[in-house]
Amino acid sequence: MTTEKYRVRAKRAAIAALLVVVAAVSIAGCGSPAETTRVVRVGHLANDMHQLAYYVARENGYFKEEGLDVREAGAFNAGPEEMSAFSARQLDIGYVGTAPALTFAGQDMAEVKAVAGVNRVGSAIVIRNGLEGGDISALKGRNVAVPGYSTMQDFLLRIALGKARVDARDLTIMTLKPPEMAQALSSAQIDAFIAWEPYPTMTVTQGGGRVLEQSSKIWPHHPCCLVVVDSSFLLKNPDTVQRFVRAHEKATEFIKDNPEEAADLAARFTGQDREIARKAMTTIEYDTSMDKAAIQRYAAYLKEMGVIKVSDPASFAADFVEPGMLQGGGR
Amino acid sequence: MAVNGAPLLDVRSLSVSFAEEKTGKVVDVLDDIGVEVREGELVCIAGPSGCGKTTLLRAIAGLVKPREGEVLLDGTPVAGPGPERGLVFQDYALFPWSTALKNVMFGLTVRGMDKKEAEEAARGYVSTVGLEGFENMYPRELSGGMKQRVAIARTLAVEPRILLMDEPFASLDAQTRYSMQEFLIDLWRETGKTILFVTHSVDEAVFLGERVIGLSKRPARVIERFDVPLAYPRDRGSMEFTGLRSEILDYLRKESEEL
Amino acid sequence: MSRWWKLASPVAVIVLWQVLSSTGALPEHTPSPTKVVAGLWELTTKGLPPGYRLPGHLFASLERVLLGFAIAALVALPLGLLVGYSKRMEVIVDPLVEALRPVPPLAWLPLAVLWFGIGLFSSSFLIFLGCFFPILLSTISGVKSVEGTLVDAARTLGAKSRSIVWRVMLPGAMPSAVTGLRIGMGIGWMTLVAAEMTGVKSGYGLGYLVLTTRDLARYDLLLADIVVIGLVGFLLDRVIKVAERRLLKWR
Numbered sequence: 001m002t003t004e005k006y007r008v009r010a011k012r013a014a015i016a017a018l019l020v021v022v023a024a025v026s027i028a029g030c031g032s033p034a035e036t037t038r039v040v041r042v043g044h045l046a047n048d049m050h051q052l053a054y055y056v057a058r059e060n061g062y063f064k065e066e067g068l069d070v071r072e073a074g075a076f077n078a079g080p081e082e083m084s085a086f087s088a089r090q091l092d093i094g095y096v097g098t099a100p101a102l103t104f105a106g107q108d109m110a111e112v113k114a115v116a117g118v119n120r121v122g123s124a125i126v127i128r129n130g131l132e133g134g135d136i137s138a139l140k141g142r143n144v145a146v147p148g149y150s151t152m153q154d155f156l157l158r159i160a161l162g163k164a165r166v167d168a169r170d171l172t173i174m175t176l177k178p179p180e181m182a183q184a185l186s187s188a189q190i191d192a193f194i195a196w197e198p199y200p201t202m203t204v205t206q207g208g209g210r211v212l213e214q215s216s217k218i219w220p221h222h223p224c225c226l227v228v229v230d231s232s233f234l235l236k237n238p239d240t241v242q243r244f245v246r247a248h249e250k251a252t253e254f255i256k257d258n259p260e261e262a263a264d265l266a267a268r269f270t271g272q273d274r275e276i277a278r279k280a281m282t283t284i285e286y287d288t289s290m291d292k293a294a295i296q297r298y299a300a301y302l303k304e305m306g307v308i309k310v311s312d313p314a315s316f317a318a319d320f321v322e323p324g325m326l327q328g329g330g331r
Numbered sequence: 332m333a334v335n336g337a338p339l340l341d342v343r344s345l346s347v348s349f350a351e352e353k354t355g356k357v358v359d360v361l362d363d364i365g366v367e368v369r370e371g372e373l374v375c376i377a378g379p380s381g382c383g384k385t386t387l388l389r390a391i392a393g394l395v396k397p398r399e400g401e402v403l404l405d406g407t408p409v410a411g412p413g414p415e416r417g418l419v420f421q422d423y424a425l426f427p428w429s430t431a432l433k434n435v436m437f438g439l440t441v442r443g444m445d446k447k448e449a450e451e452a453a454r455g456y457v458s459t460v461g462l463e464g465f466e467n468m469y470p471r472e473l474s475g476g477m478k479q480r481v482a483i484a485r486t487l488a489v490e491p492r493i494l495l496m497d498e499p500f501a502s503l504d505a506q507t508r509y510s511m512q513e514f515l516i517d518l519w520r521e522t523g524k525t526i527l528f529v530t531h532s533v534d535e536a537v538f539l540g541e542r543v544i545g546l547s548k549r550p551a552r553v554i555e556r557f558d559v560p561l562a563y564p565r566d567r568g569s570m571e572f573t574g575l576r577s578e579i580l581d582y583l584r585k586e587s588e589e590l
Numbered sequence: 591m592s593r594w595w596k597l598a599s600p601v602a603v604i605v606l607w608q609v610l611s612s613t614g615a616l617p618e619h620t621p622s623p624t625k626v627v628a629g630l631w632e633l634t635t636k637g638l639p640p641g642y643r644l645p646g647h648l649f650a651s652l653e654r655v656l657l658g659f660a661i662a663a664l665v666a667l668p669l670g671l672l673v674g675y676s677k678r679m680e681v682i683v684d685p686l687v688e689a690l691r692p693v694p695p696l697a698w699l700p701l702a703v704l705w706f707g708i709g710l711f712s713s714s715f716l717i718f719l720g721c722f723f724p725i726l727l728s729t730i731s732g733v734k735s736v737e738g739t740l741v742d743a744a745r746t747l748g749a750k751s752r753s754i755v756w757r758v759m760l761p762g763a764m765p766s767a768v769t770g771l772r773i774g775m776g777i778g779w780m781t782l783v784a785a786e787m788t789g790v791k792s793g794y795g796l797g798y799l800v801l802t803t804r805d806l807a808r809y810d811l812l813l814a815d816i817v818v819i820g821l822v823g824f825l826l827d828r829v830i831k832v833a834e835r836r837l838l839k840w841r
Contacts, residue, residue: 080805087619087807100805109619109807143791148805149639174791175802180703189708189791306640307806392746414748424743428761428840438747441757469840489747 038240041073043082043094047270049198049280050119050225051095052262055269057251066243078177086110092233093244098223099152102299105320106308111231113322114290116245118225118252122284123153123215124200125160127192128185128208136164136213142191145176145184150305152224153194153215155298160218185209196224198272198280205276214283221285223294234322245325248288255286292321337406339525340391340493342366345400347386359550360386363400366544366553368493368527373519375536376529378546379587384529385421387551388497391527392418404492414438417491421498423478425470431481432457432466438489456484460518476507480514493525500535512538516563533583537576538565545583554586621810629814638802638811642793648818650794651782654710655826658717658785659778666725666774667767673726674733675759687726695719696784713785713795720781721774728770732763765841768834775830779823796822 040063044054057063063070073091076082079100085091087110095118104110127138139161146154154173161168176184181193186208193199194215203209215222227248234241255262263278270277296317302308310316347361360383368374378384389395391402393412402409404416412418425434435456439449457466460480470478479499486494500508512535519526530536536543537559545554557579561571604623611622621629630644637643673679695716706712736759744758786797796819803812 078805080807083807084804088617103805104807107807109809149802150806172791174708174793176708183700183703184708187704187707189703389742392742394742394745412742412745414746416746418743418746420739420743422737422739424737424739426740426743426758426761428764428838437744437749437757441744441747441749441753471840485743485747 037237038067039069039071040240040244041071041090041092043074043076043085043091043096044072045079045082045095045097045225046075046077047272048095048225049266049270049272049277050122050196050284052255052266052269052281053118053248053251053286054095056254056262056265057247059265060251060254062247062250063244066247068240068243068247070244080104083110083112086112086228086230089230091230092237093227093229093241095225096228097152097225098295098298099148099150099155099302101226101228102295102302102320103150103307106299106302106310106316112228112320113231113234114226114228114295114320115234115241115322115325116227116248116288117223117290118227118248118286118288120221120224120285120287121214121216122224122280123156123194123196124283125157125192125194125212125215125218126181126185126200126203126209127212128188128190129210130188131191134212136160137166138212139192140166140170143172143174143189145174145181145190145193145195147178147195148175150302150307152222152298153196155301156215156218156222157194160213163218182206182208197284198270198276201276201280201283202272205279216283216285219294221291221294223291223298224284226290229322238325242325245288246327249327252286252288255281288326290321290323290326292317292323295321338367339370339405340366340368340527341403341406342387342391343400343403345387345390345402346398347383347390347395348398361390361397362550362552364546364551364553366527368525370525371523372541373516373526373528373539374542374544375540376527376544376546377533377536377583378529378531378551379548380531382546382548383551384531384546385497387546388418388495388527388529392416392495394418414442414489415492417486417489417494419479419482419486419494419496419499421501423470423475423482425478425482425485427470430467430469431462431473431484434470434481435485435488437485442489453484453488456488457481459487459522460484461514474507475503476511479503479511483518487522487524491524493527496526496528498530499528501531508535513564515539516565520563533580534567534576537572537579538567543579545579545586547587554583619809621813625810626813626817629808629810630817633799633811633814633818638799638806638808639793644818646794647796647799647815648822650790650792651786651796652822654713654785654795655717655775655778655782657710658714659721659775661714662718662721662725662774662778663771666722666770667729670726670729670767671733671755671759671763674730674763675755680730687723691723691727695781699784709791713782713790716785717778717781721778724773724777725767725770728773729763729767732766732770733759735766736762765838768830768837772827772830772834775826776823779819779826782819 044051058070074082074085079097082094082096083100083104086094087104101112101114105112127133131138144157146157148154158168176190176193178195178199181190181195181199182203184190185193185203192212200211204211227245229241259281263274263281266272266277266281267274296313299308299310299317300313303310303313343365345361345364348357348359350357364387376384376387386395390397393409393416409416426437429437432450432453435453436449439452440446454466457463460483462477462480462484465473465477473481500511503511516539528539540559543557543559545557546552547554559575561575565572608623610616611620633644673683698716698719702712702715706715740758740762741754744754749757783797783800786795790798796815799815800812803809803815
């Protein structure tokens with residue numbers, strides 16, 4: 001090559017290199033801490049009727065309307081599994097039960113805050129048809145199944161027993177996963193269970209048992225599922241979380257205003273029979289408000305059972321609940 | 332009880348064939364074999380390796396069914412194995428999980444004898460084969476020669492009418508083999524048992540047997556029957572022995588070449 | 591070689607683990623060895639759920655495993671002898687065995703609960719399934735490995751079929767069968783967690799405890815439980831090894 005041609009080529013190469021560097025820097029610049037992300041990794045419980053709002057928001061495009069890119073990062077079989085994913089920082093936002101959320105947060109196993117309610121109540125005590133009795137005292141001396149030690153349902157059962165002045169030690173309380181409860185009840189392995197919908201409705205419809213008590217009677221408006229957010233994600237992306245909650249609120253409104261359509265979606269979401277879904281939903285309160293006092297009460301129970309070690313349930317609950325994202329700032 | 336003059340064991344026109352497992356091809360192993368053994372005799376059958384001598388013994392023992400011919404013991408045809416035709420194997424076939432004594436007791440207890448009785452009787456046989464003191468050893472702790480002696484004791488314990496021995500010393504080293512041959516002769520002279528001994532070694536056959544029956548290679552046929560009129564104990568070094576042995580050896584070699 | 595070398599790798603692992611934990615090199619929330627030891631203490635004195643102490647969990651699990659294992663052995667050993675000895679039995683039994691063997695015990699869980707209800711027998715049933723096939727197959731293989739001449743010798747000594755099975759096949763198959771027992775015990779113990787998922791009426795069980803620790807986010811207790819499960823599995827294996835040495839001293 002002649003020296004002249006060589007110099008021209010060298011100059012072109014230098015300019016190209018410079019352009020590449022500039023481009024690289026600008027691309028790297030995107031996603032810098034100052035920018036918020038619209039990508040949200042969401043977890044929820046698989047086939048869970050309480051968490052219908054998530055499915056509705058997705059199906060009706062509410063997340064998209066808010067400009068969010070929602071990635072389903074996990075459909076979990078149980079709350080504790082989902083909370084483990086939070087521990088491993090694989091989730092940004094999740095639909096999860098109050099019990100596992102507080103259990104993990106109260107032991108510093110996950111750093112999350114609740115930003116919206118998903119539903120309230122929606123559980124029931126079911127007794128098998130072979131047994132007599134119309135109230136809680138019918139459980140004396142019986143085998144009763146709960147979904148887990150110190151779960152919300154376990155707590156509700158003890159509240160119900162307390163109100164009926166039945167000593168919990170007069171029962172045999174055992175742990176079973178809800179899908180197994182119906183079968184155990186119909187084969188008289190257990191005499192009663194307490195579980196969340198749709199299991200009570202399924203059991204009753206199939207003739208396996210009858211409802212002894214709705215959870216809404218035991219503790220009116222008790223919390224159930226919540227929308228929880230990873231704390232640092234909330235800190236970095238408050239606007240994104242706000243948008244998410246808005247979409248969630250829209251979905252919850254939709255469910256309340258369009259029960260029939262919602263039931264169709266529920267049947268699709270959970271794989272459940274449509275009529276059972278419709279009936280089960282009548283006992284679930286789809287509501288986005290959060291009750292700090294109720295959460296505090298449950299936290300105190302967990303502390304009493306030795307599950308969490310917080311010094312003060314009140315301040316723990318206050319810290320855990322972040323109502324600011326809700327329209328009207330929550331209750 | 333054998334009638335005087337009639338042989339204890341009479342093998343008549345025995346022919347055995349096998350169907351090869353993989354190809355199904357039929358192979359003739361024994362062809363029209365005739366063997367006679369009188370009570371108290373020590374007869375040897377000599378033949379090249381693989382000729383079917385083992386099959387012959389197994390047919391006599393009742394483990395193999397012949398295609399043609401029959402095997403008579405005391406004039407009655409045999410059907411299936413049994414203790415009256417004791418078999419001593421080349422690989423000893425001792426039960427490795429039992430002690431020497433327990434092995435010897437096997438044939439007794441398996442037919443219902445009381446354990447204590449069997450033990451006493453077995454001890455006797457253990458001592459007959461010269462293994463006193465080794466009763467509680469397991470086969471893996473014994474040498475080849477000792478194992479074979481246990482096997483012999485085990486067979487003797489069921490008091491067979493005839494002792495069938497299938498190349499019992501072939502796995503042993505030369506020294507042990509010679510001492511076992513001498514041991515066998517002593518045992519035979521002491522007990523008066525009828526013995527049919529099979530070997531591929533003409534030397535061994537001539538050293539041991541009162542008569543030697545030579546077999547050809549497969550399909551085995553009787554080439555010739557020889558008398559060995561030498562007195563016991565025999566001396567390998569003696570001229571009569573070496574002479575007779577060479578004679579028999581040459582004859583058999585020549586005949587099998589021609590066959 | 592000094593016997594202390596056997597401890598070299600476990601000790602090294604624990605030391606390394608503690609070092610990594612103290613320097614924060616382990617993934618978040620992973621307990622350190624000291625936490626695990628504290629967890630063992632808590633499980634033994636306080637229990638999880640409170641009142642359900644470690645010895646109770648241990649005995650409940652041992653009971654399930656030993657029951658499942660014992661029944662598996664009692665069925666598989668004689669069946670193995672029979673199938674190994676009789677060609678006809680083999681032809682009859684083999685297709686069923688080959689069809690069932692690849693199914694993981696856990697798949698039987700819902701049926702187990704249906705047939706046996708919640709409790710000792712449903713979990714023991716799953717463990718039985720885990721133990722059964724290794725014991726059966728190694729017994730069959732053991733029988734087949736018995737030298738033909740041994741059977742011939744027995745027959746020439748006057749033994750009939752029954753004696754041959756009990757006095758030749760059985761002891762001859764023993765080495766292989768005992769290996770099968772060891773493997774079966776190992777699989778049975780490992781099936782424990784799955785088995786105890788059928789629901790444990792009493793609330794006791796080492797496998798069941800795993801699920802409780804997970805629900806309550808007590809990973810220190812989870813690891814403590816894992817240590818116990820591993821140790822007990824190891825000891826069970828040892829026990830069979832000792833029995834093996836005594837049964838097979840003729841080898």
